Amino acid sequence: MKKINKLLALILLVSAQYSCTSDSIELDPQTAISSEVIFTDPAFAEVFLNKVYSGIPHGFNRGWYMLDAATDDAENSYPWPASNTIFNTSNITTDNSPFNGLWSNAYAQIRRLNNFIQNYDKLEGSEGLTNRLKAEAHFLRGFYYSYLLRTFGGVPIITEPQSLEDENLLVSRSTKEETLNFVISELDKAAGIFENSNAASSTRGSWAAATALKGRILLYEGKFEASAAASKAVLDAEAFSLDADYQNVFLDDNTPEVIFDVQFKDPDKGHYANLFNTPKSTGPISGWGGTGPTQNLVDQYEMKATGLKPEEPGSGYDMSTPYEGRDPRFYASILYDGAQWKGVTINHRPGGDAGIATNGDFTRTGYSMKKFIQEERNHNQISTQHWIFIRLAEVYLNYAEALIEAGQDLDLATAAINKVRERADMPLISLSTQSELREKVRHERRIELAFEEHRFWDIRRWRIAGNTEVLNIYRMDMDSEGNLIGTGKAIWETRNWNDRDYLMPIPQSEIDINTNLTQNPGYE
Template sequence: MMNALYKKIIPLALLVSLLAPSCRKGFLDTVPDNITTLKDIFTNKAMTEQWLARCYSIMPSMWDQPYNNVWSGQSDEVDYAWVQPGINSGAITPDNASPNNWNPYYQTIRQCAIFIRDAGQNKEIQEQPNGQQLLKQYIAEARFLRAYYYWLMMKQYGPVVLMGEEPKAPDADFQIPRSSWDECVDYVLSEMDKAFPDVPVVHVNAGSGEIDKTQIGRITQPVIAAVRSQVLLFHASPLFNGNTELANFKNLDGKQLFNQTYDKERWKRAADAALAVINLNRYELFRETNADPFQAAFLSYRNLFFDGYTKEAIWIRSASADGHWERHVSPRASNGNAWNGVAVTQEMVDAFRMADGKAITDPAGGYSETGFTNTATNFYVAGTYNMYVGREPRFYVNVTFNGATIPVVPDAQYSRVEFFFTGNSGKNGAPRDWPSTGYTARKNVHPTTDFRNNKYVARPTMMIRLAEIYLNYAEALNEYEPGHADVLKYLNEVRDRAGLPSLTGGSQEELRKEIRLERQLELMFEGHRYWDVRRWKIPGLPESHQGGQFHGMNIEKGTSLSDPEFHKRTVVFTRAAWHPRFYFYPVPQSEIDRNKVLVQFPGY
């Protein structure tokens, strides 16, 4: 299916060639094969627009798991059956680090820079109705995208090499050191600020004024505001704000790459940036109505990913890998035999509260790891382990467990998922299509997906949604001005949609824990957890450990749904012990060899 973002400006054959990762060329090879010169491109309207689309084409999708977007599988969220990134075993080195985004992002940064420099010569666009403004918009989009790819690199690699405004000639001096983290943030934000006034609030059809749905994914002012919120939240966080543990990370000339003095005002900037998005009053938390409040919360969170983008999404990516994700996470009992290999850890299962909002460690919450229920619901069948009974609504959206109803349209002979050893989705008889923990991910699996007939429900991916911004605001405000009424207000907005009772108070530390837990649950599998535990500097703590032992049920045992032998907490895999070098990825060794002033992150 053609990506709606490019529908008006790119032929399908060209789009395929632009989007295929295997077709990415070298860092300086920016001219398409059948084009003679850059002048040919930037004096032709269609070719210029194709070049801009190329700047969009590398945009990652959080649902493109487990092969291209592996961050969930490198955190405590999930374990992949087919892909084990080197960071999990500790074998990550500058020669083998995957995903290697250093070269692809710099290539696209260069493409954006060429567009910014050369697009202004396109008289064909300027002669169109409102052509001058359209060209300014195009250049602003490229400027934002260049800054955004720098931002993605900064999250992965730390302070990066800023290449400047002008794309360098192939024979230029590329011996350029890293800029400091603060310099990188200042540059990214300043570029986004420059782009902001020249992109629309929303893309509309000329004449009618109606929203142009073919332009889904194009940059708008709210998108820029939302990304600024993300950048400033990271910038205020402990990893980046006065982190003395990185005092020795310096350039060869002794330049400090991470600031050493904590600045509380960064939290205010982060809070103000999130509030600015909220105050646009263009978005709302998506909600379904139902006579049963629990069912209403379940449907609100589940259907958010199918219908909620119309209300909650701030940045939408029209092309997504939802079908790929759905087949990977769904159990084999699903129609057409899905791949059953994205395993949720017991640590994530334990994080979910009970329906009344109490933690499973609270004796008053009714949690039990003894016995099996005699009652069936629309979430699980009779005979299901009591561990999974009475949990909060989001648990049943996020996790498929032994005894859970099948997440897609089931075959008549099946009514439940069986992860025990001899079950319909168990390890017995399957070469690798089984989850190591006895759980699979469930979020964003449409209930009418039909693997047998390759039928999927098309929907866009939400890159940024309002619930994230609410949590950004609550976190930043709690750090800057604990006790401010808005901390509880916006934290409770997310909890209320999830069917949990509102919090009525708490100390700064208590609310910090609640906000972090809320991000863990609300944004699960959406590409946040890996980065959050790092920016908070908590990846070595027991409750958020990123290395060591991880648990699940005993998938080597069990011959029936209620077999106690399966339902035993078991160490199911062990990752390398946490090491500070895992805060960032190593720069590829080939780049270190070429750029003699580029320093490697300590520990590699």
């Protein structure tokens, strides 16, 4: 049985990636390049790493949904995506988990990187270039393991190429702490090598990307002082700046705010974010509906003049004009009834040409997503806006949260939050208690980082995913004349939650192959 398991494991590895023991490495179906060339010629080594970069999952390649539709910030208008049928119903199993593909893809990329790292000392060329490629390999290995860590907890740590003859082919899971320590060691190693390397674009790893990711993952794992130190190092370097135009951040590849992203270009590399998320309508502009922001999220956007949420006394909110005078990020992120877009008025009210509905692809919530969407491009065209993995505003908020949770330098935490609010032209907050600042930084993350796939992980690491206010999803409640009814919101659905879902299950196919793997609690 042990030999059969090993054989199955090897078949899986070979089918998922380039052979670690072959004399050649396929870069695409038409080409095979000698491994001696890959590990000596920097140009080919860069192409090899490009394949690893291309494997990183992002918000535009999940298929029919975006991850925020599995949070209280959005509802997908299609009935069949995983957000609706698996996440929001707590129907995750070891066979159907949408993150099963992450496991297999991540380890395929990690094994490629292991092969590269074992051989990269053979690289010829200038030190600045070869160091960059070496650093990128460690950054990428840390990046993939950080995704595995936040998704599954402790995972098998594999750092060497494997073959059928290896006695340790079927690797057991490391602890969560061991996995975290390995991620940090990879990012530290990458950062150290990057210091003596050539600079590259934001689409490749860098010292700032490695250090910022270190700050993020340490924050996620509750290592607050170390997280604050890492984020502070990025901020102190002053290599990036907040874009004065919030909406521009998500549409301009050259924004000064982006630390690490994936970019697209006509005609060969694109995605379908515009098509999937343009509002469904019977009018002249119609897409496939897609991501509908919830009333839960809309209610979080403060009034610009006062910095207070609409529900708070003295906010200045007027129910007769519910969408006037809000945080400028609201207008950059959300299409609402009466909004002007693509030269038309969006009619999300009942009976409108893009009206709220319970079937078809029309919005379920009375809102559509504007953030990311290229207004000047026809929705039927391939989309080319970049997906941002790490940007400076997140680093400010990571830094602030880490300081708050560590209970130190609350004035610096306040200043970091205010940097983000100042860019948005919102009233600055004042120094407050630790618990009050905790609520403020969590609120700021929700608004600033909306739809960027942070909320999904935030509600898990904060352990609030099962809270009533997260599970009760509200839609806009408006009549056909555009007047709010009652409080202006009504229940759309109440979602299900199981605490086991704080971690995703190890794919059953992996458990079947590797009998040394243990399953996460609740999925046994």
